[in-house]
Amino acid sequence: MQTNDPAVFAAGDVAEGIEFSTGKRLVNAIQPNAADQARIAGLNMVGKTPTSQGAMAINVLDTLGLISSSFGAWEGVEGGQSVELVDEAQFRYLSLQFKDDLLIGATSIGLTEHVGVLRGLIQTRTRLGEWKDRLLRDPTRIKEAYLACASAQSRVV
Known part of the structure; x- marks a missing residue:
């Protein structure tokens, strides 16, 4: 630059x-x-x-085969909303941070399938609309949210 x-x-x-x-x-x-x-x-x-x-703040770490990643404002923001999924038996954790209807940060441990989706939703500032409430109920639906919202946003632009 x-x-x-x-x-x-x-x-x-x-x-x-x-x-x-x-x-x-x-x-x-x-x-x-x-x-x-x-x-x-x-x-x-x-x-x-x-x-x-x-x-964008990004960290990905491999600790003895357990992959952890964090993106964006992973700690959340004042007035924002968040959801956590904890599965101690499978060594899995997912935290999603929202501001309005945007995903602004995420932390994932042991769940590597959709880290690109997490990064993409945060980095493109994709509006989630009704999908935010769905993710607050079930954060594992992140790929579905990405497919629905990114597709809808691309039709608007």
């Missing part, structure tokens, strides 16, 4: 950017964000002025 020196461009560990959920400036040195910053830096170098939604 272009720096305060018009001849210098940066990405990754040395680039400060806007954090997706809060709008605050920070260094978010993880590979997906570095790749997006590199794309923007490259476009800046050839005179383009792309926009970025900011870097």
Whole structure:
């Protein structure tokens, strides 16, 4: 990305950017964000002025085969709603954080099938409408929510 020196461009560990959920400036040195910053830096170098939604907080960790992941505002926000699914016997956990009808954060442990769906719903700021209440009752329906809401949103745009 272009720096305060018009001849210098940066990405990754040395680039400060806007954090997706809060709008605050920070260094978010993880590979997906570095790749997006590199794309923007490259476009800046050839005179383009792309926009970025900011870097989303993402963590994925493999601990002895147990995969955990967190995306976005995984701790929730004041006035938001949340739902947790706990399955101690199967070492599974899912937490979804909502603000209005948006999924703004998620934490998943042992449930890896739909981490891309979680990230996609958060990053695209897909409006969930009636699906938010369905997810509050049954958070395992996240893929169904994604298919219904992303499809509906793409028809509107």
